[in-house]
Amino acid sequence: MKTYKKEDISVGWNPEKCIHAGYCARQLSSVFKPKERPWIQVENADKKSIIDQVKKCPSGALSIIYHQD
Numbered sequence: 070m071k072t073y074k075k076e077d078i079s080v081g082w083n084p085e086k087c088i089h090a091g092y093c094a095r096q097l098s099s100v101f102k103p104k105e106r107p108w109i110q111v112e113n114a115d116k117k118s119i120i121d122q123v124k125k126c127p128s129g130a131l132s133i134i135y136h137q138d
């Protein structure tokens with residue numbers, strides 16, 4: 070799994086689960102950019118928008134990891 074850190078969370082992405090349905094890229098295109106590297110750019114939206122979008126991923130490829138400090 071690849072991870073993309075933002076503040077006290079990270080977005081996790083499991084390429085083996087991703088079915089490339091593209092919901093993330095269509096609904097939050099500032100962050101999910103399949104043609105760019107890195108393709109998940111967490112700096113481009115606030116944390117809540119990212120968490121809400123991750124919950125909509127139909128395959129479970131995206132997840133949120135909460136860091137404790």
Ligand code: SF4
Binds near residue numbers: 088092
């Ligand atoms: S919404 Fe989930 S399954 Fe669809 S492209 Fe994005 S990460 Fe992959």
